[in-house]
Amino acid sequence: MKLSHNNIRFLLVSLSVLLLFSLTGCWSSHEIEELSLGVGVAFDIGKKSTIEKKINEQDEGYSKKDQITTTYQLITSQLASSMSKEGGSQQQSYVNISETGDSILQEVRELSLVTDLPFNASHMKVIVIGDKLARSYSLDRLLDQYLRDNDFRPSCLMFISKGRARNTLVSKKAGEVPAFRLFGMVDNAYRSTRILPPISIIKLDGKLKSGSSFLLQNVISENGEVKFAGAAVIKGKTKKLRGFLNEEELEGITWITGKGKGGLVKSFDKQTSGLIVYEIASMKSKITSHVKGNNISFVVNIESEGRLSENWVVSGNSFDNTFLKRAEESTEKEVKRLVDHTIKKTQKEYRVDVAGFGNRLRIEHPKVWEKVKKDWDQTFSEVPIYYNVKITIKDYGASGHK
Known part of the structure; x- marks a missing residue:
């Protein structure tokens, strides 16, 4: 028996109606x-x-x-x-x-x-x-x-x-x-x-x-x-x-991990002691593990680009490359201070790795990691950590001292 187009439509509608009765809805819900x-x-x-x-x-x-x-x-x-x-x-x-x-x-x-x-x-x-x-x-x-x-x-x-x-x-x-x-x-x-x-x-x-x-x-x-x-x-x-x-030590962690999205670094010009404020546009860090025999060490390479946002150096010409180099060096020195202090705090006082050094060792030297992971915090407190900081001022605003 061949069904007509109207009969097929009727069956589909009927089936849809029957399916509605099987839906319980949110019967156990609260308004x-x-x-x-x-x-x-x-x-x-x-x-x-x-x-x-x-x-x-x-x-x-x-x-x-x-x-x-x-x-x-x-x-x-x-x-x-x-x-x-x-x-x-x-x-x-x-x-x-x-x-x-x-x-x-x-x-x-x-x-x-x-x-x-x-x-x-x-x-x-x-x-x-x-x-x-x-x-x-x-x-x-x-x-x-x-x-x-x-x-x-x-x-x-x-x-x-x-x-x-x-x-x-x-x-x-x-x-x-x-x-x-x-x-x-x-x-x-x-x-x-x-x-x-x-x-x-x-x-x-x-x-x-x-x-x-x-x-x-x-x-x-x-x-x-x-x-x-x-x-x-x-x-x-x-x-x-x-x-x-503390807040400064957390800044140090942010620089070590390179996970910062923005912020600033306040430093002082080495010649005049005038205030310089560097605003972060980008930040990246790479932790590399090194194994030689039973000795483990790490190198942290930190790079950042940003702008000179505030300058209290009266004789500092923001358009002058010599002054900009001084500003970069001043900022690098401050970042190194933050990083150095934070590493000492986590290694020597708390004796815990909270910056991901162990994770880099696990990735780069898995066999070594298997040997030290059980007491990693203790091992971490004794390993040498070296770091390099490179700051580049890409922008210094629309005006500067002449």
Whole structure:
């Protein structure tokens, strides 16, 4: 039997209608108005809130140790609605809720005891860990629950706070969400060599499993204001906080790795002591490993091109090649100082490799790496490191001293 064109069309339409009934849709979903969206979380050494102390006085609640205080930053559509109605002048655009205990998952679940809206972590932007806690617990233990949670956003960025982490999730600026502020600040890397490439929780998982030491951006807070201030050194073996690099030392790391996107170098002219500011247009670095018998060494070749952005040398003619050469040499000297100081700090004081020297050895001399990788941080602290710096001023603005 041959079907007509109309019959075929009728069968296709009927089949499409029947397929619609098989689609369940988002049957288990919640309306956005019914959710508390978690956008930031901070971990600190345990410190009970007033209400938690009250509960303990009544001898109620779960049995738990007061090891970790977790602060969740939440936003809801109700908050956004009240903001728009009141013009955003007084109303905060976020709510911070803290829970104290010894289980991260239990603390999440206890949010349901203090808010009527279910907690949702799929929009999480930042995790900040206080320095005291990071010295006491390994990061893989602290973040185990989040690394296992499929609902947790893998692009969430990691920070360490020198001080209480919960204070970094506070702002006095109306309408500002502190978690969004921190998340956005990393985009300023093209303006400064003091901002690390962002490390998401998924990248952190890889670093923790590799056993290598690494850096996390340090953020400090005071009265609702925050600032990126150097980096936290995480030791690969213990996965705990080893110490901090200050802002200049982080600049040194940026020059060693060549991962800077922009920034400046401030130096002083050797003849007049006048201030010279070099603005970075490009930066690259190449680390080369050398093996001779049982001896390992490294050479770091750093190159950068940029512009003379500020010149306080009264007699310095920006159009004069002799002066430009002095400016380049002055900048090179300052970069060498930053690099030398940072290498000494990481090798002699902290005894950790956070700049990727071991990775270059692994790539260039894999057999040697297999012999030394178990105690690489210790070996790294004893190897010679040499470095060369080449600065080229390609641009000096539209005017100069005559």
